Amino acid sequence: MTTSTAIPVVDLSSWTDGSATDRKRIASELTDACRRVGFVYVVNHGVPADLLEEAFAWSRRLFDLPLEKKMLAPHPSGSSVHRGYSWPGLEKVSQTVYADGEEDKQVDDRKVSDVKLRMSNDYDIECLLGKQESYEIGSEALVQQPNIWLPPDVLPGFREFTTTFYWRCFDVAKELLRALALGIGLDDEDFFSRFHSGLNNQLRLLHYPPVEVEKLAHNEVARMPAHSDWGTVTMLFQDDRGGLQVEDPTQQGCFVDATPMSGALIMNVGDLLMRWSNDYLKSTLHRVTLPPLSQGNGPMTRSRYSIPYFVAPDPTAVVECLSVCADSHNPPRYPPVTQEEYGKMRARGQYL
Numbered sequence: 001m002t003t004s005t006a007i008p009v010v011d012l013s014s015w016t017d018g019s020a021t022d023r024k025r026i027a028s029e030l031t032d033a034c035r036r037v038g039f040v041y042v043v044n045h046g047v048p049a050d051l052l053e054e055a056f057a058w059s060r061r062l063f064d065l066p067l068e069k070k071m072l073a074p075h076p077s078g079s080s081v082h083r084g085y086s087w088p089g090l091e092k093v094s095q096t097v098y099a100d101g102e103e104d105k106q107v108d109d110r111k112v113s114d115v116k117l118r119m120s121n122d123y124d125i126e127c128l129l130g131k132q133e134s135y136e137i138g139s140e141a142l143v144q145q146p147n148i149w150l151p152p153d154v155l156p157g158f159r160e161f162t163t164t165f166y167w168r169c170f171d172v173a174k175e176l177l178r179a180l181a182l183g184i185g186l187d188d189e190d191f192f193s194r195f196h197s198g199l200n201n202q203l204r205l206l207h208y209p210p211v212e213v214e215k216l217a218h219n220e221v222a223r224m225p226a227h228s229d230w231g232t233v234t235m236l237f238q239d240d241r242g243g244l245q246v247e248d249p250t251q252q253g254c255f256v257d258a259t260p261m262s263g264a265l266i267m268n269v270g271d272l273l274m275r276w277s278n279d280y281l282k283s284t285l286h287r288v289t290l291p292p293l294s295q296g297n298g299p300m301t302r303s304r305y306s307i308p309y310f311v312a313p314d315p316t317a318v319v320e321c322l323s324v325c326a327d328s329h330n331p332p333r334y335p336p337v338t339q340e341e342y343g344k345m346r347a348r349g350q351y352l
């Protein structure tokens with residue numbers, strides 16, 4: 001498998017036990033990648049391969065359930081709670097940030113993009129081909145976002161595994177936040193970690209169902225449209241199917257493949273970290289397209305599975321321009337905002 005040259009690779013193996021020089025080098029490689037591209041492959045990240053295999057196996061088991069079983073843990077309507085199962089076509093990925101009072105505009109926008117969906121009956125799989133289904137899990141401690149679990153007899157062990165996996169991912173995320181603090185020039189390596197207790201992260205299981213090769217050839221279906229993530233950083237685990245693409249930082253509108261790399265996770269900068277760093281680090285647009293035609297051996301392409309882990313500051317954390325990222329020639333570009341305020345603003349554009 002080849003790797004896109006546009007997305008740098010950083011090896012974390014000597015981060016924990018390495019010398020101060022090793023740590024500095026890794027921190028600056030990671031930060032440099034985040035500054036130039038906003039996306040980076042991280043190898044030797046510390047999430048064990050067998051744990052990842054298990055996570056993908058649970059994801060397959062979940063999405064293999066009949067729809068009526070998955071619908072026992074439905075994503076609620078409205079934008080305030082982002083948990084549970086979203087059936088294909090429910091999620092509207094949007095780059096629009098709606099201000100208070102702009103709800104009418106939001107409804108209009110949704111009408112345009114979902115005409116095809118509205119004309120169908122709810123579960124008409126034919127018209128939803130290529131759209132993702134997903135399941136969102138948060139920490140049990142976040143009262144604002146209660147988890148929505150399947151009844152335990154539907155998928156015994158799922159809740160236990162995903163909860164453990166959530167916290168294992170956070171262990172790695174904390175190291176990445178430390179490296180970024182060091183790389184960005186902060187004296188305090190734990191600066192970002194102090195705003196992240198871990199309770200506000202989000203684990204998403206994603207399944208992109210098979211699509212007809214015929215439709216793929218005629219460009220009739222898409223997977224996930226271009227968007228940026230909202231939080232601090234995202235760690236993404238993907239299977240070997242491919243399809244993720246990242247906007248070329250030097251050419252707007254031009255996307256490069258984030259080809260799956262065995263054993264690597266992909267880390268990307270989210271909008272809040274970009275804001276925190278006064279746009280020094282880049283939150284880059286990315287999308288999921290269909291896999292190359294050559295992979296389709298029959299009338300249908302294969303399913304794709306991915307697992308993003310979104311890392312966000314605690315709801316009350318105030319995200320205010322870092323002093324190392326501003327000076328008199330480059331004053332702060334954004335007013336301080338709490339994660340909660342920012343999240344609400346973004347969520348209004350995401351779900352009706």
Ligand SMILES: O=C(O)CCC(=O)C(=O)O
Pocket residue numbers: 204206224229236238244286288306307308
């Ligand atoms: O499925 C993927 O590879 C990317 C998913 C993604 O970008 C997202 O869920 O925000």
Ligand SMILES: [Fe+2]
Pocket residue numbers: 227228229286
């Ligand atoms: Fe994303």
